[in-house]
Amino acid sequence: MTKKHAAMEIENLRKVYSTKKEEVVAIKDVSLTIPEGKFVSIVGPSGCGKSTFLHIVGGFIEKSSGKVKVRGKEVEKPGPDRGMMFQESALFPWLNVFDNVAWGLDIQGVAKKERNEIVEKYLKLVRLWDFRNQLPSQLSGGMRQRVSLARILAFDPEVLLMDEPFGALDAQTREEMQVELLRIWSESKKSVLFVTHDIEEAVFLSDTVVVFSGRPAVISEVIDIKFPRPRDLNLYKSAEFRDYRNQIWDMLHQEHHKPVQIVSEVVNG
Amino acid sequence: MIKQIWNKVVDYQSIFILLIVWEVIAALGIMPERLFPSMFVVIGVAYDLAISPLLWDNLSVTMVRVLSGFTIAAVIGVPLGIMMSRFNLMNKLMQPMLSIGYPIPRVALYPILVFMLGIGSGSKIFLIVLECLFPIIINTYYGALRVNHIYVWASQNMGANHFNMFWKVLLPATAPSIFTGLRIALPLALIISILTEMISSTEGMGYLLSFMSSSLVQENVLASVMLIAILGYLMSVILDIIQKKFIFWH
Ligand SMILES: Nc1ncnc2c1ncn2[C@@H]1O[C@H](COP(=O)(O)OP(=O)(O)OP(=O)(O)O)[C@@H](O)[C@H]1O
Numbered sequence: 001m002t003k004k005h006a007a008m009e010i011e012n013l014r015k016v017y018s019t020k021k022e023e024v025v026a027i028k029d030v031s032l033t034i035p036e037g038k039f040v041s042i043v044g045p046s047g048c049g050k051s052t053f054l055h056i057v058g059g060f061i062e063k064s065s066g067k068v069k070v071r072g073k074e075v076e077k078p079g080p081d082r083g084m085m086f087q088e089s090a091l092f093p094w095l096n097v098f099d100n101v102a103w104g105l106d107i108q109g110v111a112k113k114e115r116n117e118i119v120e121k122y123l124k125l126v127r128l129w130d131f132r133n134q135l136p137s138q139l140s141g142g143m144r145q146r147v148s149l150a151r152i153l154a155f156d157p158e159v160l161l162m163d164e165p166f167g168a169l170d171a172q173t174r175e176e177m178q179v180e181l182l183r184i185w186s187e188s189k190k191s192v193l194f195v196t197h198d199i200e201e202a203v204f205l206s207d208t209v210v211v212f213s214g215r216p217a218v219i220s221e222v223i224d225i226k227f228p229r230p231r232d233l234n235l236y237k238s239a240e241f242r243d244y245r246n247q248i249w250d251m252l253h254q255e256h257h258k259p260v261q262i263v264s265e266v267v268n269g
Numbered sequence: 270m271i272k273q274i275w276n277k278v279v280d281y282q283s284i285f286i287l288l289i290v291w292e293v294i295a296a297l298g299i300m301p302e303r304l305f306p307s308m309f310v311v312i313g314v315a316y317d318l319a320i321s322p323l324l325w326d327n328l329s330v331t332m333v334r335v336l337s338g339f340t341i342a343a344v345i346g347v348p349l350g351i352m353m354s355r356f357n358l359m360n361k362l363m364q365p366m367l368s369i370g371y372p373i374p375r376v377a378l379y380p381i382l383v384f385m386l387g388i389g390s391g392s393k394i395f396l397i398v399l400e401c402l403f404p405i406i407i408n409t410y411y412g413a414l415r416v417n418h419i420y421v422w423a424s425q426n427m428g429a430n431h432f433n434m435f436w437k438v439l440l441p442a443t444a445p446s447i448f449t450g451l452r453i454a455l456p457l458a459l460i461i462s463i464l465t466e467m468i469s470s471t472e473g474m475g476y477l478l479s480f481m482s483s484s485l486v487q488e489n490v491l492a493s494v495m496l497i498a499i500l501g502y503l504m505s506v507i508l509d510i511i512q513k514k515f516i517f518w519h
């Protein structure tokens with residue numbers, strides 16, 4: 001059997017932002033392997049380099065050194081093989097919901113009839129088909145995030161990169177979105193790299209939670225979440241859930257008080 | 270309906286106040302009537318002009334010059350401004366021309382342009398283009414700089430090439446600033462057209478204005494000015510309507 005590629009392989013990644021005044025080391029040395037079809041979350045304090053990490057995997061910014069491969073292919077520039085959901089809404093405000101979701105298909109030259117079917121399918125999947133003629137500005141934050149998700153799913157990327165997609169939502173909407181995301185994910189079976197600073201969200205969603213330490217980012221812990229799927233919101237109430245949560249909480253707070261830097265680890269697929 | 274008219278009157282009250290003050294001065298005879306004719310007389314002359322071919326022939330000449338100069342400036346200026354925001358080399362080449370060229374009174378170049386392009390429409394349209402380019406390029410450039418890079422990234426994520434990115438992301442995202450530039454440029458186009466027609470022309474609104482001035486009859490001059498003001502106002506109203514149609518999302 002030939003060696004099957006992991007969904008994403010990151011090796012000794014380092015990122016230094018050079019500004020006029022100083023050099024900021026955003027990511028010090030991160031290695032991470034994400035197996036095919038898995039849901040992996042990154043948690044870490046604000047400013048520790050989570051977005052930077054995702055932007056590098058997405059090909060939007062350049063790395064300083066290291067290797068980044070998606071399905072065995074070295075990442076050089078952005079592309080539709082990696083669907084990126086940004087921390088802020090990236091929907092085009094001048095297009096309605098339908099046209100936003102259709103955009104990627106249009107420029108890839110998908111025939112109109114097929115395009116319309118795909119858009120309809122994904123807008124129904126995120127339960128926003130009835131809102132297809134609205135402008136993004138007319139939607140709530142949660143609805144906008146669902147449109148963003150539909151827009152990414154529509155062009156059928158191989159992996160999903162999600163940067164705190166539910167960060168700005170209230171607790172209840174956020175939980176609904178989490179359930180919805182799991183439902184959609186279980187249907188699509190795509191590998192997901194999900195960034196959040198909400199520990200519970202990470203535990204609830206993920207197969208694996210990766211804990212980033214404070215600036216500059218190094219991986220301080222990798223925790224496998226061994227809950228069966230499908231999962232529902234009752235999970236939040238279980239004792240094991242709280243154990244996971246506390247374990248990660250301790251990790252993060254230990255980081256906060258005495259910044260020990262543990263050598264990065266690798267998730268084995 | 271009556272309420273709407275009243276609202277318009279309130280919106281433009283400063284104009285009405287000016288007109289009333291003018292009328293009072295004219296009626297009291299404080300100033301010689303030759304210099305301060307009643308607005309009603311002026312409106313009468315303007316009306317006579319408006320129904321004569323004299324106005325429409327000259328108006329169409331001016332409009333052709335204004336619109337072609339303005340359009341050419343927009344077609345050149347908008348892509349240039351956007352490209353400056355994206356390509357550093359382009360910006361490096363353009364910036365000195367903008368900062369040195371902007372303070373130059375470009376009308377001063379008119380005699381040279383006449384020498385090169387003749388006294389017909391060519392030299393006038395060229396000067397209009399030159400004049401309009403500055404506000405259009407500058408506003409487009411700064412607008413495009415402010416476009417959230419997240420839109421560009423999102424489009425790249427969906428596989429956009431440069432062409433898609435220009436037409437379907439940068440252009441609509443910059444549209445509000447582009448219109449700011451266009452709104453500044455359009456009256457400039459009219460002003461330059463009239464100015465150059467006053468300097469040398471046998472047709473156009475500028476020519477009409479100087480023709481009317483030569484009679485030394487104040488109400489004729491004021492009537493021409495009034496018609497030009499209405500023309501400028503209507504042009505900006507039309508641009509407003511177009512802007513609202515394009516930037517409904519803003
Ligand atoms: N373009 C940039 N130039 C210079 N420094 C930057 C730039 N972008 C990010 N940084 C720095 O890199 C570090 C990591 O930023 P990043 O946005 O990746 O953090 P984050 O973990 O996503 O934070 P948050 O949870 O608040 O979104 C920060 O200290 C930030 O100041």
Ligand SMILES: [Mg+2]
Binds near residue numbers: 050051052087
């Ligand atoms: Mg971030």
